Amino acid sequence: MIKIKKIVHPHSYEIMQARTDQAHLTGQPIIEHPFWYENTETGQLYYDLYGCVAWPTAVSEKGKAMPGYVGILGVVKSKIEGALIQDAAFQLLAEGAARDVPTLLEMILAMRKDYGFGLHPDLLQCWYGDPERFVKNVALKNERLVATGGEKAVILIIPPNDFYDPKSFDNYVHSLRSVLVPNNKRFFFGGGNLLKQHLRAFERDNPAVLAIGGLVHTLLGHCTWAGSSRKTVFVIEDF
Numbered sequence: 001m002i003k004i005k006k007i008v009h010p011h012s013y014e015i016m017q018a019r020t021d022q023a024h025l026t027g028q029p030i031i032e033h034p035f036w037y038e039n040t041e042t043g044q045l046y047y048d049l050y051g052c053v054a055w056p057t058a059v060s061e062k063g064k065a066m067p068g069y070v071g072i073l074g075v076v077k078s079k080i081e082g083a084l085i086q087d088a089a090f091q092l093l094a095e096g097a098a099r100d101v102p103t104l105l106e107m108i109l110a111m112r113k114d115y116g117f118g119l120h121p122d123l124l125q126c127w128y129g130d131p132e133r134f135v136k137n138v139a140l141k142n143e144r145l146v147a148t149g150g151e152k153a154v155i156l157i158i159p160p161n162d163f164y165d166p167k168s169f170d171n172y173v174h175s176l177r178s179v180l181v182p183n184n185k186r187f188f189f190g191g192g193n194l195l196k197q198h199l200r201a202f203e204r205d206n207p208a209v210l211a212i213g214g215l216v217h218t219l220l221g222h223c224t225w226a227g228s229s230r231k232t233v234f235v236i237e238d239f
Helices: 012-026 101-114 135-149 168-178 194-200 207-221
Strands: 004-008 035-039 045-054 068-076 090-098 126-128 156-158
Touching: 004 045, 045 101, 045 207, 068 101, 068 194, 068 207, 090 101, 090 194, 090 207, 101 135, 126 207, 168 207, 194 207
Parallel strands: 045 126, 126 156
Antiparallel strands: 004 035, 035 045, 045 068, 068 090
């Protein structure tokens, strides 16, 4: 059952143009899209949804390896009048873990199907993670997906912000902790208990923390769920 539906403003083109004109007058660099998403189970509204993945860790000398992790975050559309779109909260909608890559890829396919993949060209097309590990596994999976569903069906893995920084994990932990502080909380759990457990039993390079932390770090750096006021050409497919 699909848990997300897309809602488009009945006058999407006109309202987008009006918001752009207003943004030009006020010097606002970003504007709200004329479409959003609704959780069909809870009624919660979202500006956009994002997926992330972290692969299983390498096997240590003791034979221990941490399982990989996949998750989906929703950027909550505030019901408070005047709330700034760039200060939107994040909600964990779904998560899963596995020790083998094929299972993780199947989890991605199942999760994106549940959360509206295909409702919009960009929705859950890209998943934030390490694009250079398990390239062969992903490529083989994508070959099969293309054969049955075309080019749009592929799983695209893209690196989160600062992924190649030697201190990326530290940066991701700091970003995740910054949205969990009690007096300025912007991150809410709702998709399960895996991330909570991993945060309590904190281990360095933990895939769950790496995946969600990297995604949160990226979202804090760029308000990707909003449009640019400098864009003047609208494509119907965008709505």
